[in-house]
Amino acid sequence: MTAPAKTLMSYPDPTPLAAVTADPATVLVRLWREHGPLAPVLLEPDVPAWLVMGYRQLGVITRDESRFTRNAAHWRLYEDGTVPSDSDLGPMMFPRANVIGVDGDEHRRLRQPLHDVIANVDHRWLRRTVQDICARQIATIAPTGQGDLVADYAAAVPLLTLGELIGLEPDQRPELLESMHLLFSSGPRAQEGNARFEALLTGLMDYRSPVMGADLVGALLNHPNLHNREEVLQTLVVLTTAGNHTLISWIAAALQLMLTDTRFYQSLSGGRRSVAEALHEVLARRPPMINMPARYALRDTELAGYSIARGDALILGLAGAAHDPSVHAPDWWLRQPHAHLAWSAGPHACPARDIAYTIAHTAVAAAHHHLPDLRLTIDADQITYLPSIWTAIPHTLPVTFTPHPHRLTTTHRTACGPASRDPAGGDRAGGDRAIAPPQRSAPCRR
Numbered sequence: 001m002t003a004p005a006k007t008l009m010s011y012p013d014p015t016p017l018a019a020v021t022a023d024p025a026t027v028l029v030r031l032w033r034e035h036g037p038l039a040p041v042l043l044e045p046d047v048p049a050w051l052v053m054g055y056r057q058l059g060v061i062t063r064d065e066s067r068f069t070r071n072a073a074h075w076r077l078y079e080d081g082t083v084p085s086d087s088d089l090g091p092m093m094f095p096r097a098n099v100i101g102v103d104g105d106e107h108r109r110l111r112q113p114l115h116d117v118i119a120n121v122d123h124r125w126l127r128r129t130v131q132d133i134c135a136r137q138i139a140t141i142a143p144t145g146q147g148d149l150v151a152d153y154a155a156a157v158p159l160l161t162l163g164e165l166i167g168l169e170p171d172q173r174p175e176l177l178e179s180m181h182l183l184f185s186s187g188p189r190a191q192e193g194n195a196r197f198e199a200l201l202t203g204l205m206d207y208r209s210p211v212m213g214a215d216l217v218g219a220l221l222n223h224p225n226l227h228n229r230e231e232v233l234q235t236l237v238v239l240t241t242a243g244n245h246t247l248i249s250w251i252a253a254a255l256q257l258m259l260t261d262t263r264f265y266q267s268l269s270g271g272r273r274s275v276a277e278a279l280h281e282v283l284a285r286r287p288p289m290i291n292m293p294a295r296y297a298l299r300d301t302e303l304a305g306y307s308i309a310r311g312d313a314l315i316l317g318l319a320g321a322a323h324d325p326s327v328h329a330p331d332w333w334l335r336q337p338h339a340h341l342a343w344s345a346g347p348h349a350c351p352a353r354d355i356a357y358t359i360a361h362t363a364v365a366a367a368h369h370h371l372p373d374l375r376l377t378i379d380a381d382q383i384t385y386l387p388s389i390w391t392a393i394p395h396t397l398p399v400t401f402t403p404h405p406h407r408l409t410t411t412h413r414t415a416c417g418p419a420s421r422d423p424a425g426g427d428r429a430g431g432d433r434a435i436a437p438p439q440r441s442a443p444c445r446r
């Protein structure tokens with residue numbers, strides 16, 4: 001007789017999820033060996049969840065909306081108060097009345113506007129905008145010959161780019177950075193950060209409201225699926241926040257890989273191909289979101305022989321899937337670099353992978369283009385990571401390079417050239433329906 005399947009609560013000593021992000025390769029291999037495709041983990045003390053690492057099981061929980069919901073109101077430990085309302089899990093896991101937190105028809109209604117505006121982004125405009133932002137960031141460190149590729153670069157470029165994408169003016173950049181910094185600080189001024197961030201977006205909507213424009217905010221304000229200004233506001237919030245940390249993580253990881261792995265830095269002089277390879281290798285082996293929140297079981301059910309109780313949280317182990325022995329042979333990413341789950345799957349899968357690729361490729365290429373003789377000043381094993389159960393973003397990537405104060409005083413539209421065409425369609429021109437914020441002095445148009 002086979003033993004009854006274990007329930008989440010029956011495991012005596014689940015591994016803290018923070019251990020996975022601290023050392024993904026080692027801990028994920030151990031979790032696979034000890035537990036198989038689903039492993040019990042701790043999100044916080046006394047807050048267990050399943051970490052779903054199996055490729056097939058991830059396909060099931062992201063696609064079967066009759067059994068697994070994205071709506072955290074169904075999370076038992078949230079419902080019964082085990083997870084306190086001020087928990088650090090809140091920003092990523094608490095219920096949200098936006099596209100991320102709903103399922104079914106309501107989700108499709110809210111996702112369509114995102115899909116439409118993202119599909120109409122002009123990638124030539126986007127690439128020039130990122131090049132300009134990168135050049136400005138690099139100009140702050142170029143004369144010194146040293147800098148931190150996280151603080152001075154990877155942490156700033158995505159948010160500034162997303163701000164431009166939604167139509168903020170360059171002079172609003174400091175307020176955007178400051179408000180988002182406060183918002184994600186989880187500190188006493190987090191609410192203030194939220195209010196200031198929403199005020200920026202509301203100002204944007206007020207400015208665009210009368211315009212039947214082709215710009216992104218205008219398109220959202222006029223989209224038939226969005227019923228009121230609050231829904232437009234929340235769509236803008238999601239567009240800005242969902243892309244920020246993911247892009248910081250992807251850009252930093254690709255730079256780290258290229259600076260620490262001989263396969264990459266030996267060929268840096270060629271540059272472009274290596275950038276694409278680094279970006280794809282990161283997606284495949286250590287995705288920007290190592291773990292992703294979450295699905296919640298709508299009823300007692302069974303998954304690959306594990307007993308899932310109604311209300312259990314199931315974390316998407318996107319990096320764990322890279323170790324699935326039933327799907328992947330060793331070194332699989334070299335032969336099948338796209339067979340990963342970095343963008344997740346099913347109806348909630350990332351709708352922005354093309355623009356994410358354009359932004360990340362342009363940023364990583366620009367760093368190598370503008371910072372000659374780039375070298376990390378610490379050993380690879382001295383790199384430490386910001387505490388998080390979702391991402392593994394380095395605290396710092398201190399570098400030296402040949403100083404060149406004059407080279408960056410002008411912004412070159414073609415400084416990095418066109419990004420190579422991503423197999424996912426990243427290098428797409430916009431055409432006449434393309435969205436690029438008009439009526440503003442985007443630096444690339446001056």
Ligand code: HEM
Nearest residue numbers: 099100242243246247250288342343344348349350352356
């Ligand atoms: C490194 C780049 C990125 C990665 C790795 C990434 C990854 C992901 C993943 C894994 C999901 C799926 C979550 C789930 O299944 O529950 C997701 C959803 C989403 N992403 Fe991305 N993302 C990236 C960049 C972006 C950017 C730049 C934007 C916006 C400009 C964006 C907007 C979104 C939105 C709105 C969703 C929610 C979609 C929905 O719930 O229907 N992402 N992303």
